[in-house]
Amino acid sequence: MVMVNLILILLLGGVIAMLSERAGENIPRRVALVVIMLDLAYLLSELWGMPSLTQLQAPMPDDPSTWLMHFKAQWIPAFGISIELALDGISLLMVLLTLVLGAIAVSASWTDIAVKHGFFEANLLWTLAGVLGVFMALDLFLFFLFWEVMLIPMYFMIAIWGHENRGYAAMKFFIFTQASGLLMLVATLALVKVNHSATGQWSFSYFDLLNTPMPEQTAHWLMLGFFIAFVVKLPAFPFHTWLPDAHTQAPTAGSVILAGILLKTGAYGLIRFAVPLFPEAALDFSWTAMALGAAGVVYGAVLAFSQSDFKRLVAYSSVSHMGFVLLGVYAWNELALQGAVMQMVAHGFSTAALFMIAGSLQERLHTRDMREMGGLWQQMPRMGAVAMFFVLASLGLPGLGNFVAEFLVLLGLFQISPWITAVAALGLITGAIYSLILMQKSFQGEPNPKLQDHGLVDFAGREMLTMTVMMVALIGLGLYPQPVLDMAQPVLQSLLEMTSVEAMP
Amino acid sequence: MGDMIWLVPLIPMLSSILLMLGSGSLPRVIIGLLGVCSVGAAAVLTLLVGLDFLANPQPFQMTLWTWMQVGNFSPGIAFYFDGLTLVMMSVITGVGFLIHLFSTEFMEEDVSYARYFAYLNMFVAAMLVLVMADNLLLLYLGWEGVGVCSYLLVGFWYQNSANGQAARKAFVVTRIGDTAMALGLLLLFTQLGTLDIQAMMGVANEQWQVGDTLPLIACLLLLGGAVGKSAQLPLHTWLPDAMAGPTPVSALIHAATMVTAGVYLIARTNGLFLLAPTAMMIVALIGLATSLMAAFTALMQSDIKRILAYSTISQIGYMFLALGVGAWTAGIFHLMTHAFFKALLFLGSGAIIHYLHHEHDIFKMGGLRSKMPVTFWSFMIGSAALAALPMTSGFFSKDQILLQAYLQPDAGPWLWLGGLLGALLTAIYSFRLVFVVFFGEAKTQPDGDTGWRMALPLVVLCGLAMVGGYFIIPVAEVFPVASGEHPANWVEYVSISVPLMGLLLSYLIFHSGQLNVDKLVNSSLGQWLRRFWHSGWGIDWLYDRIFVRPYYRLSGIMVNEPIDAIYGLIVAINQTFNHWLAESQTGRMRWYIASMVFGLILVLTLALQISAEAL
Amino acid sequence: MEGLNIPLNHILLVSTLLFSIGMLGLMIRRNIIFILMSLEVMLNAAALAFVAAGAHWGQPDGQIIFMLILTVAAAEVAVGLGLVLQVQRRFKTLDMDSANRMRG
């Protein structure tokens, strides 16, 4: 019930936030912040007394009681569809990330949103609710439902509060994800059908659908359906082209949520569903997937370098970074998987922060074009320093979270294929190139004379607080990632065991 | 005392963080004090720990916490302390302290005083982590950390985009090496199951035979990192450009400490390199080639800092040569003495630049001998040590390198000859610098000579550059015992005399003018060589054509997302269908009826044809 | 009936022909009146086929349907003619090709 409540709090909070606009324009964002904090506090208080948290056991796929939390209620018994939510280490990590970044996104929307504050915050909260659902749902029907429904408020966030080209971007985002979602729906239903033929039972439950026996050919096709849906969201090369537009056009808070959380649902889906449901097919497919991942790493980096739009550059850097996640998942050993999970968390913070910086710049300069910037450090040293920090994080400076992630991925990947690792490692070089050019064009270089009398305001309290949270998080992840690793470890362990048994019949 | 070593990097780090946080509000005095004293404290601590160690030379390891643990991969935030660590720490904190002190005066006028010291302190911290690291991953952390600090400091005056360009070049070029090194780490872990340096070398010795392919690949990958960081061929091009940073930065990072990290890395992993004689040979050859290439280039430069930069490249080449021939101790020894005299030279040049209104061109200087006596003597001593004139610190270290190179079994004499040529050139260009800048007629008037905060480091470094050669570095335990062989005496005599010849030549050419080389220089071949050498053997040009421009062109092509064009095509197809079909909706009823008739015929055809087949 | 021993298929052929003629008329005629007439032809073609089939099976159903078709056709034409009046009034023409304000 805790998990249902978590989602309900956000849903209702959204309604309250929307209605609260009548009380004043600046009320909704406070409401939203309170709601998210409440949700977080609720989750933490529920976890507090949980003895299993200190010594997480491996969640067995065939035994829901070994999971941290499990909830199941009938929903559409005609098809064996139930409201089944469960929480294990990885889900918990993602849920925590979602809530923290959600709060950060509210902070990002503080001054960014000019109209319809209430509806904006409502959409934000609803998106978060949908994402939580995605991370917790273990009924495939329910998962698909959250997967699709979370896009709608996100669509509104881009379409209503986005920048100059918002219509196009929102549409592209929605169509890419929906069209790929259709494939997943087809694959899901086919999987259920196969399971139905085998057992005579309708069931959408993850636990029932694991180990569904099916011919190799079928497994390949079904796996592909899931795979495409997830890698579009991830996004992986060559399905990434919605991302630069959506990220660039979204309002800051939208970009934060998109990059910080929504992309992770794709990675989560791969780890949770695409591979475990079809272990053999995934194994056969892993070379293609890893090739796509490596291509994405390099391609995203090259594209990032060619951009002159601040946000677009950051967006392409996401493509590059998520390539590592794809590599990590399909290397499918403990090191690489830990790296992928780590990357999900670390990238969430680093990219969210960069988008917030981009948003702050746009708010102050009314442009994202880096050709209009230059030498901003002089007027906004704090923002410059913060930007430098996150740029360094994004290029994988050891000591910060992203490095741990990328290194673990590469380490795991190396055991599978040194050559793909070598290609992916090119991303470290190209990553440095685009990251540094970002700093050069915006904060360094000759100050743009046009901006001299702009009276630019440096980061102040609220912004610094938000940034500090993320900086501390990244340093913590970089120097002592163990808590995160420990949370994910038992889950990955059981996934690995399960699939390895499958792979060797 | 040993369990305090974690404080050594921590103090400068904390100071750096404090300086960053308080950059807007702290008064300058506090900033200076914080910056200098933190490194001073680190130096004192190092000294104390070092004394302890010398009394009881027992290497020890200290784990602060496990950095991460995934399966059997569990690198720690852990330090390892032995003689080599001590030498490196002493150089870093000692020379670092002096340079910090120097900087308080040098940077006095700068608006970003706090930022400067924050970066510089952070650099010291990172460098300390690098040399103290117990495992390669933590070493990599320090390694990248110093790279970032170098980037930040080279581009310290960020408003000039040329500086930014230089800084990025420094970072990216070294990153290429670093990536190779990272791959090396991956390979080592995958093969040996650990990244703890000591344990790893042990496993490697058990698992691999001398001459195996895997250690060769691993060593070459590590060498890639070392080559990048230490500015050796083919990744040396960033160092001359990195001179865009403030001069004390050049002294600290690009002469004394960071650029020698590659040497340290190879020395630290000597156990691996011993398993790969081919890699050792490559190290030696790279070192020799770099040292000669850079020496020739230094000879042609007119920018005082670039001369010193190429000289640094050249000297590190010597160190590589030493490592390559197995003269580990000599290499580290040269590292130390080089740190003394090159820091001295850089600081000296910093003083000149500071008081000469940021003049870099040595041909616009001249006759500074009397105006800046402290600087003059610094340069004299520094150049003497650089040229390895007898009794200077450089002499002892370089002499050892050359002698051991001679003993290298495969190509010893050739390496030795190459080294000699380099030594000759070194002597020529270093005294060329002295003669041109300090003798002759005065062309620019300096504002005065150094204040005490600049003078003191110079004087101390002068002393170190003179007597540093008598130090005995406690690394005997770290490296395998060298063979007790000695080459024939004539080898030694030749080695000693060559620098002196260089000095003489330099005197004759650049001071007395008795040896006129104008004709040679002005010949077409001479001109060509001059340009060729001046440009650093055209390597920058080559890289620009092979890598930089194609990358820009590629990104220029890609800016509009070729992949998106595919989706654009899909959209266009749909739009075309939409267009055609919308055209078909003419609004004319007869046309609609025609469509229905067509439909009827279609349905009838489908229905009838197949049933006819079924008959 | 018995006297005229025409095979069913022949009548069906004739009615098909009639139907096709009606359809052709629909396609080539512009005048709304002629269009309505063509429709009548088509409906009657169907009716003819029904009658013939009814005769073939010896059932009254065919004739009944024929009557229904007559009624239906009458209703269609009645409404149709009503609309024709309106068309004439508003468009000032009976040319159906000119009534194409809606398209695309």
Add this chain to the structure above:
Amino acid sequence: MNTGQLMALMPILMLSLTAVVLMIQASIKRDQGLAWWITAIGFLLTLWGAGYAREFTQPVTMLLMVDDWGLFFTTLILVASLVTLILSKDSFSPEGERKEEYYLLLVLSVLGAVVLIQSSHMASLLLGMELMGVALYGMIAFPEKGELPLEAAIKYLVLSACASAMLLFGFALIYAATGDLSYGGMGAKAAAAFSQEPLVLMAGSAMVLAGLGFKLSVVPFHMWTPDVYQGAPTPVTGFLATVSKGAVFVALTRFYLDGQLYQYDSLIMALSVVAMASMLVGNWLALRQDNIKRLLAYSSIAHFGYLLIVLIALAAAQSTMSSELIGQAITFYLAAYIVTTLAAFTVIANLAGEDDSKSMLSAFEGLFWRNPVQASALTVAMLSFAGIPLTAGFIGKFYLIMLSIQSQLWVLLGALVLGSAIAIYYYLRIIFAMSKTSGTMIKTESRAALGAQDIVAALLLLLVLALGSWPQPFIEFAGAL
């Protein structure tokens, strides 16, 4: 005919009664308010009658088949008619006079639809369809002003009559081949007829499909749809889209099932081609349409293309597995489609009225901020059309995909997925237009009270969401039919 059969005919009787009362009323005193009420009460009575008749389900002569399934759709159609009625009240109020005939036509058309739904014989099908159609011509052409309704009506009349002719000719051929006019009889004799006169039987069936296909506006019999949708008064468009199409599809299903047409591969092939063409062409046509009524016309083409999958799946299911899903699928999809379409047309009728320029997309800009209830209803309707979860349309699509997988109709499934992917674009365009904030945005004025249309829209909105998010009761209900 016994009493039970009479009771089974209760809905038809009630509607006929209403029609008679309306005529009498019009001849006594012309009062459109009263006529509206009579119609409304008549519909409510019929609703009751439909419930009442559930006790007496049975075949009534050979012409009509009164069963639960048909009664359910009767109910659904009556609900749709009630909504049409409510919408018509405002839509036609500027017309002023002669409204009574409109209501009469409405009642007659509904009567036709009910007969059509319950028909089990070619004659009743013909009568029901023509009654419904002829009344519809009148309804479409009802507005006195403007040329579009007239143009729409005449086009519909001519094309529809042409389609009727095809249908009738098809019937004649089938009759000629089998010698039976009732579906059941025809089905029973079809197998024998197929071996003797395959060409005549197939040609007849194909022509019937073509004729019914016209009413469902599947490609290539779709051309009339946009023009009629656009030209007809909006409530009538809604009526056409829901009642007329729904009833015809039910009739088609009965004919197809009882006539055992699913046995013939060639017919399945023809149906498949038509279905696929409809899915793709419909969506492509809608892609850049700016008139929302035309857009919905095109979208309906695609939707009936989707729906045909069920009939095709039936063919495969018959040979392989139980057809339990199939009945549910038709019921659910059609119900979802009707409810969703009603929601959409309710909003459009309210906003656009009879002004053609107001049904352009640009007129919907910023609707979210002007009228959140209506905008939400339209948004949910669009999401339901697009098949987004939590809406009724999603469950419908769920069934279709499930059926395609079960029957392994991969090509059709591919077309369904492709079509749905294309469709997202134009549904989203509408939503995007409504959410625009730019331009001269009037701040939401506090509206006095919710109008009747708002309530209808809100109810339909809730119904769409309820069907989508809690479908279990309805699935059970549909399964029991």
